[in-house]
Amino acid sequence: MSPFWSMYVTILTLFTIGACYWMIRWTTKKRSDEAAQGHVTGHTWDDDLQEYNNPLPRWWLGLFYITIFFALGYLMFYPGLGNVEGRFAWTQVNQYEQEMQEADRTYGPIFAAFAKQDMVALAKDPKAMTAGRNLFLNNCATCHGSDAQGAPGFPNLADKDWIYGGEAQTIKDSILKGRVSVGMPAMGMGMTEVTLNALVDYVLSLSGQPVNAQSAKAGKVIFDGMCVACHGPEGKGMQALGAPNLTDNIWLYGGTPAVIKETLLKGRKGIMPAHADILGDDKAHLIAAYVYGLSVN
Amino acid sequence: MPTISPDDNASGFYAKHKKVYPREVHGVFATGRVLGVLVLLGGYYLVPWLWWDGHQAVLFDLPARKFYIFGLIFWPQDFIYLAALLIIAAFALFFFTALAGRLWCGYACPQTVWTEAFLWIERKVEGDRNKQIKLDKGILTRYKFSRKALKHGIWLGFSLWTGFTFVGYFTPILSLGQEIIHYSLGPWETFWIIFYSFATYGNAGWMREQVCIYMCPYARFQSAMFDKDTLIISYDKLRGEPRGARKKSVAPRTVALGDCVDCTLCVQVCPTGIDIRDGLQYQCIGCAACVDVCNEVMGKMGYARQLIKYTTQNAIDGIATHLVRPRVVIYFMLLVGLSSALIYSISTRIPLKLDILRDRNVLYRLTADGYIENSYTLKIINMDQVDHRYDLSVTGLAEIKLHHHDKEIQVPSGEALVLPVQLVVDPGHLHGLSQPVVFTLVAQDKPQLTVSEKGAFIGPLRR
Numbered sequence: 001m002s003p004f005w006s007m008y009v010t011i012l013t014l015f016t017i018g019a020c021y022w023m024i025r026w027t028t029k030k031r032s033d034e035a036a037q038g039h040v041t042g043h044t045w046d047d048d049l050q051e052y053n054n055p056l057p058r059w060w061l062g063l064f065y066i067t068i069f070f071a072l073g074y075l076m077f078y079p080g081l082g083n084v085e086g087r088f089a090w091t092q093v094n095q096y097e098q099e100m101q102e103a104d105r106t107y108g109p110i111f112a113a114f115a116k117q118d119m120v121a122l123a124k125d126p127k128a129m130t131a132g133r134n135l136f137l138n139n140c141a142t143c144h145g146s147d148a149q150g151a152p153g154f155p156n157l158a159d160k161d162w163i164y165g166g167e168a169q170t171i172k173d174s175i176l177k178g179r180v181s182v183g184m185p186a187m188g189m190g191m192t193e194v195t196l197n198a199l200v201d202y203v204l205s206l207s208g209q210p211v212n213a214q215s216a217k218a219g220k221v222i223f224d225g226m227c228v229a230c231h232g233p234e235g236k237g238m239q240a241l242g243a244p245n246l247t248d249n250i251w252l253y254g255g256t257p258a259v260i261k262e263t264l265l266k267g268r269k270g271i272m273p274a275h276a277d278i279l280g281d282d283k284a285h286l287i288a289a290y291v292y293g294l295s296v297n
Numbered sequence: 298m299p300t301i302s303p304d305d306n307a308s309g310f311y312a313k314h315k316k317v318y319p320r321e322v323h324g325v326f327a328t329g330r331v332l333g334v335l336v337l338l339g340g341y342y343l344v345p346w347l348w349w350d351g352h353q354a355v356l357f358d359l360p361a362r363k364f365y366i367f368g369l370i371f372w373p374q375d376f377i378y379l380a381a382l383l384i385i386a387a388f389a390l391f392f393f394t395a396l397a398g399r400l401w402c403g404y405a406c407p408q409t410v411w412t413e414a415f416l417w418i419e420r421k422v423e424g425d426r427n428k429q430i431k432l433d434k435g436i437l438t439r440y441k442f443s444r445k446a447l448k449h450g451i452w453l454g455f456s457l458w459t460g461f462t463f464v465g466y467f468t469p470i471l472s473l474g475q476e477i478i479h480y481s482l483g484p485w486e487t488f489w490i491i492f493y494s495f496a497t498y499g500n501a502g503w504m505r506e507q508v509c510i511y512m513c514p515y516a517r518f519q520s521a522m523f524d525k526d527t528l529i530i531s532y533d534k535l536r537g538e539p540r541g542a543r544k545k546s547v548a549p550r551t552v553a554l555g556d557c558v559d560c561t562l563c564v565q566v567c568p569t570g571i572d573i574r575d576g577l578q579y580q581c582i583g584c585a586a587c588v589d590v591c592n593e594v595m596g597k598m599g600y601a602r603q604l605i606k607y608t609t610q611n612a613i614d615g616i617a618t619h620l621v622r623p624r625v626v627i628y629f630m631l632l633v634g635l636s637s638a639l640i641y642s643i644s645t646r647i648p649l650k651l652d653i654l655r656d657r658n659v660l661y662r663l664t665a666d667g668y669i670e671n672s673y674t675l676k677i678i679n680m681d682q683v684d685h686r687y688d689l690s691v692t693g694l695a696e697i698k699l700h701h702h703d704k705e706i707q708v709p710s711g712e713a714l715v716l717p718v719q720l721v722v723d724p725g726h727l728h729g730l731s732q733p734v735v736f737t738l739v740a741q742d743k744p745q746l747t748v749s750e751k752g753a754f755i756g757p758l759r760r
Contacts (some may be wrong), residue, residue: 055312056312057507058314133715146654150670
């Protein structure tokens with residue numbers, strides 16, 4: 001906080017503690033108009049309820065002084081007076097970091113042991129798959145689903161269709177480094193409705209969907225001209241580029257004509273965030289093994 | 298009459314504590330209290346050492362979040378039983394207090410129980426009341442130092458054993474003992490043992506009646522729970538006054554005296570230091586020590602007993618008194634009803650729990666063959682003592698199909714399985730955006746072990 005607010009908090013805090021001390025001393029002094037000790041104060045509530053002026057036990061006063069002493073001591077060691085750090089230099093951040101280090105010391109060896117083994121072997125190990133599943137549920141399931149079967153825009157990791165490659169090491173690279181799609185350009189912009197529909201029909205026919213044969217034939221011409229550069233001569237995709245296989249009836253954004261049209265008109269750019277800093281190599285190794293195991297089974 | 302009289306307090310508004318020396322007392326109620334102390338303390342110190350089925354019989358394993366009470370293992374999901382137990386405790390409080398006042402305070406409260414034990418030790422080391430007062434008044438001699446050192450030494454040892462036992466309810470007491478012997482006690486165990494030892498020593502050795510008088514809320518809200526038919530401890534003023542000493546051979550009425558001989562024994566035995574002859578006061582913890590000692594004196598004098606006795610305000614005022622009355626009956630019936638319900642509920646508890654967590658981001662999926670699919674994470678908790686295999690089924694939508702990756706749903710005892718599942722439905726069978734479905738889990742080897750939970754299935758908006 002700014003120096004002004006730090007000063008404000010410091011003054012207010014110390015003033016309040018001082019005020020508590022002053023208040024307890026002030027109430028100790030006998031006042032002339034006060035009822036004598038052991039006698040009623042004179043005020044009556046509800047017809048017959050009265051209050052004695054009785055002394056409090058001295059140990060109670062002692063405890064009060066202890067709390068004031070404790071407060072001042074606390075403020076010497078922990079932050080409380082504005083920007084003053086306190087002797088222990090405690091912060092929420094370094095408490096978090098300490099707990100993370102403690103967790104790494106406890107759980108790190110477990111993941112390190114898994115990381116030494118080959119991912120294909122791990123995919124057959126039930127213990128590794130359980131640990132991998134737990135990591136997956138905590139880190140990946142929000143986007144890819146708890147069963148890893150994806151959602152519109154988030155690939156299905158449990159099938160055999162891979163945009164960038166389905167080898168274990170490739171999967172691990174995708175997790176660690178992330179993937180930024182080269183991007184599906186908005187190829188359909190400027191096309192006429194008829195041309196667009198023809199292209200959509202041809203793409204659907206590649207996946208074995210029933211379409212109007214004439215329209216598809218017309219679409220093939222456009223496809224061979226524009227699309228094979230990225231998606232390959234038969235539309236089987238190009239993993240080096242991240243261009244999907246269009247012939248396997250597996251659709252990242254949806255396989256209805258309306259969605260394919262939208263893909264063509266607006267383009268697509270998928271991003272898988274890099275998880276190297278979030279997970280570290282060992283955990284990524286285990287998750288990659290888990291995902292590989294899902295996809296081969 | 299105030300507890301601290303004004304002349305104790307020469308300067309300032311805070312009075313120095315005047316030590317209360319409760320005189321030893323024998324009688325019906327004192328015996329009752331001794332029995333209470335033995336049973337309660339005996340239970341407290343013995344129970345952690347009992348074993349059941351290969352584990353400590355009573356253990357509250359906080360890190361593992363399992364609470365063992367003999368044959369029952371409670372999980373955090375069972376905390377509703379703790380809430381029910383606390384409600385039953387509250388109704389027991391209302392019932393017993395409405396019936397006979399501060400029975401808890403006088404006979405069962407830990408503060409009373411441990412203070413009685415500490416007082417007994419003090420009496421054994423320093424002597425009876427008069428000896429104690431004389432010792433405290435005198436200068437520090439070798440004898441006084443040795444008595445005090447011995448007393449505090451025994452008190453501290455007893456307190457440490459108490460603290461150790463307390464932590465033994467949360468960490469297995471055998472391993473705790475081993476750690477102490479091998480100097481390998483963890484920091485938190487050390488802290489809590491010392492904390493509870495200090496609390497026992499401080500409260501029972503030093504604070505004693507200060508807790509009852511200043512700290513405990515019971516003293517203050519008791520008046521809200523008493524009525525004119527509640528049994529309270531009262532001095533029979535009409536019979537006792539005017540008080541005064543007289544020879545045993547003299548009949549009191551002939552010398553215009555009441556039955557009270559003003560021996561002040563009722564004041565001397567009082568653990569909170571009040572004079573019951575002034576009437577019911579908030580400091581009175583209902584221990585009936587004054588009843589016992591006055592009965593003894595009345596017996597010796599040849600007078601009728603019960604000069605100080607358990608009675609009701611109505612009886613004192615000469616109005617017909619009913620101990621069994623609507624309030625007491627209702628409290629009792631509620632107490633019995635709730636306790637029965639709790640016992641029934643625990644004994645018929647099904648040690649199986651199913652939680653349905655629907656995937657949110659996914660919403661729904663359109664499969665390749667045009668079906669609608671929803672994805673869920675199920676948490677299956679086996680709270681039983683043995684491993685089980687379960688069958689999972691779904692109802693709620695026509696021809697609904699259930700898929701999951703694991704061939705078998707197998708959950709070891711005391712563990713929770715995380716199971717991703719998918720439900721697949723023909724969109725023609727969906728009647729709306731969100732429809733309820735019911736998952737049912739049945740143990741293969743024990744069909745009574747079954748649980749059903751509701752989930753939701755989401756499909757596309759109809760256009």
